[in-house]
Amino acid sequence: MRNYNLNHLQQLEAEAIFVLRETAAQFERPGLLFSGGKDSIIMAYLASKAFAPAKIPFPFVHVDTGHNFPETIEFRDKFVKEYAVDLVVGLVQDSIDQGTAAEETGLNASRNALQSVTLLETIDRENFDACLGGGRRDEEKARAKERFFSHRDSFGQWNPKDQRPELWNLFNGGKGQGENFRIFPLSNWTEMDVWQYAKTEGIELPSLYFAHERNVIERNGMLLAISDFVSPHEKEEVSKEKVRFRTIGDATCTGAVISDASNLEEVIAEVSASRVTERGSRADDKRSEAAMEDRKKQGYF
Amino acid sequence: MDKDYIEMDMLRFTTAGSVDDGKSTLIGRLFHDTKSIFEDQLEAIEQSSKKRGDENINLALLTDGLRAEREQGITIDVAYRYFATPKRKFIIADTPGHIQYTRNMVTGASTANLALILVDARIGVVEQTRRHSFIADLLGIKHIAVCINKMDLVGYEEEAYEKVLRQFSDFASRLENISELTFIPLSALKGDNIVERSENMPWYKGAPLLYHLENVYIGSDANHVDSRFPVQWVIRPHSDKHHDFRGFAGRVAGGVFKKGDEITALPSGFTSRISKIMLGKEEMEEAFFPQSVTIQLEDKIDISRGDMLVKPNNQPKSSQDLDARICWFSNSKKLTQGGKYLIKHTTKTAQAMISEITYKVDVNSLRKNEQDKEFNMNDIGRIKFRTSEPIFYDAYRRNRNTGSFILIDPFTHQTLAAGMLR
Structure with a gap:
């Protein structure tokens, strides 16, 4: 008899597609959170597979801090055009202007935490009842306890102590008025799986993920790229290094790593030899031991 | 590694137990010895351990991620952990073992292929061992690996191992589904029989734990006989290019579907033939569990979410x-x-x-x-x-x-x- 086995990437793909289709079937108006980072690109690619030859049946949602690498926005717009989907943008600047969010001050000021406010406002404005996110359980210890279908109360809050048990492939998307869901089709993927899948499927990723020369400064043990939003403080020295990014987030808190890896194959080799997790280069997680849990309780992705 | 990762398959296993069993130490040891703990993670838990006044690095902090869990020193929820060797990717559903967390154990077991059960070599089979085994069996887990831990504390004596083996086997005869029961004497703390065969226990002829996890055969656990396709979503593009397209999207829940197969749609009972099986742009000859695909039929019959495609001669x-x-x-x-x-x-x-x-x-x-x-x-x-x-x-x-x-x-x-x- 033929051997009916799938390798690990095929199994993860089948699972993610199942979750994406459940989302379309169980919700009235889902949105797909698209940051232009690799996880959201993989998720969008899987969505196109899940519903082909029809279009992806939900809009992309970008919560924009305004502190972007220009490459990210360029890539986002090209991608949206290629998949012929609608794009909804929520601007953190709008929240600040309305007075619903206040800009952080100080040396390490970042708009990262303000994204939660803008996200909740966007969900409200667009009447989304579910938002698909590219979050993975291997990223961070609070995420390790996250469900595929993660319930949020009418304040957008996550209650980790009262999560619905999630068994087999049976996802319960039932909700009351004003409540909504965050849904994570890539829950069981690791960083390595994402890179390997991108390579196997030939998925194009933004150039920021591959080694290039850039002016950087070292701050709190991280390499930050000099940009419109990050300038050197006194005593900080600017140097030109060959770097790449392992994650792409807000330009003010996403660190670069020194690297020579200029294509997917080399990136995979580098990641497999790395001794530091990808979120090791994220200042937003280093604020406290439960930084991620606290942000998620307030409505973060 | 390039070719290898294409061949890698996946094993999901569950572990349950309290801190005293050495479960966290065992998981920590597996991560450590397969180089799956990263420096920044180790640094973070080292700092937390110090802050809490723990004497040694507390590896439980690696899995206890929630604030309440850290404050109370307990595990509340199922934590999912990942590691890989060149042979397999592993997903661990790590669950608290106390009776008040039975529901978490059930949740973790529902998707697992294998249950890892820890027994303290000094104490032997206890209530918790029985409960965990019963739940694994109830949830249809076919492979159980009983890890007889803390062998270093009983002088690596074969007798302690034999005692647990007898106790457990007596009780396991009452379990219905388990097809494979493996006993491994080990010390998570000292690393005996985790990755390498232990020189302290020459009397043990079996494989170390990691070898077992990498090689346990789960290929025949899934049902590839009874063809079942619950329809999840109907794809109708409403575009000029795909005007008449009707595809039934879903995940094969059992058996195999091939192009040309005759199918019956339930509950209507209408029959048709499969004209095409697709995923994305790729056309496939067949689909089997657990693939997500889109099936097209030769005839236009009314089918919607919640219906099931099966074979006429093998119905549920x-x-x-x-x-x-x-x-x-x-x-x-x-x-x-x-x-x-x-x-x-x-x-x-x-x-x-x-x-x-x-x-x-x-x-x-x-x-x-x-x-x-x-x-x-x-x-x-x-x-x-x-x-x-x-x-x-x-x-x-x-x-x-x-x-x-x-x-x-x-x-x-x-x-x-x-x-x-x-």
Whole structure:
């Protein structure tokens, strides 16, 4: 008899597609959170597979801090055009202007935490009842306890102590008025799986993920790229290094790593030899031991 | 590594137990010895351990991620952990072992291929060992690896191992589903029989734990005989290019579907043939569990979400009167005879009314109790119920996907129970 086995990437793909289709079937108006980072690109690619030859049946949602690498926005717009989907943008600047969010001050000021406010406002404005996110359980210890279908109360809050048990492939998307869901089709993927899948499927990723020369400064043990939003403080020295990014987030808190890896194959080799997790280069997680849990309780992705 | 990762398959396993069993140490050891702990993680838990005043690095902090868990030093929820060797990717569902967390254990076990059960070599089989084994068996896990831990504390003597083996085997004869039981003497703390065969226990002829996890054969566990395709979503592009396209999207829940196969759609009973199987742009000759695909049929027949495609000569059971074992999850709602709930089974949702609470099982003694019928959180037992429309199912023992269901509170939408059909 033929051997009916799938390798690990095929199994993860089948699972993610199942979750994406459940989302379309169980919700009235889902949105797909698209940051232009690799996880959201993989998720969008899987969505196109899940519903082909029809279009992806939900809009992309970008919560924009305004502190972007220009490459990210360029890539986002090209991608949206290629998949012929609608794009909804929520601007953190709008929240600040309305007075619903206040800009952080100080040396390490970042708009990262303000994204939660803008996200909740966007969900409200667009009447989304579910938002698909590219979050993975291997990223961070609070995420390790996250469900595929993660319930949020009418304040957008996550209650980790009262999560619905999630068994087999049976996802319960039932909700009351004003409540909504965050849904994570890539829950069981690791960083390595994402890179390997991108390579196997030939998925194009933004150039920021591959080694290039850039002016950087070292701050709190991280390499930050000099940009419109990050300038050197006194005593900080600017140097030109060959770097790449392992994650792409807000330009003010996403660190670069020194690297020579200029294509997917080399990136995979580098990641497999790395001794530091990808979120090791994220200042937003280093604020406290439960930084991620606290942000998620307030409505973060 | 390039070619290897294409060949890598995946093993999902569950672990349950308290801190005293050395479970966290074992997971920490597996991560450490497969180089899956990263420097920044190690640094973070080192700092936390110091802050808490722990003497050694507390590896439990690696899995206890929530603030409340760290404050109280307990594990509340299922944590999913990942590591890989060149042979396999592993997903660990790490669950708390105390009786008040039975529902977490059930959740972790529902997707696992293998259960890892720790026994302290000094103490032997205890209530918790029995409970964990019973739940693994109830949830249809076919492979159990009993890790007899802390062998270093009993002088690596074969006798301690033999004692646990006898105790466990006595009890395991009462379990129904387990097809493979493996005993491994080890020391998580010292690293004996984790990755390398231990020189301290030359009398043990079996493989070390990691070798076992990498090689245990799970290929025949899935049901590749009874073809079942619950329809999840109907794809109708409404575009000029794909004007007449109708594709049935779903995940194969059992068996194999091939292009050209004759199928019956349930509940309508209409038959047709498969004209195309696709995923994305790729056309496939066949689809099998657990693939997600889109199936097109030769004839236009009315099929929607919740329907099931099967083979005409191999159909699932169909009934509105069902008999199942359940685990009750809710601490605010009690299971009541005559109670009405929603049932979610494959992609179908229907109403269910409890017609009989048959018995409760004492998870420690495994005795059935037909007198006490009050189900509280974590209680396990057997019920009969009637549904508002026919459910197409197989016995859970035959197929986990078509034999499982959850009960939902129609008012609060909470998941109240998990069930396994007989």
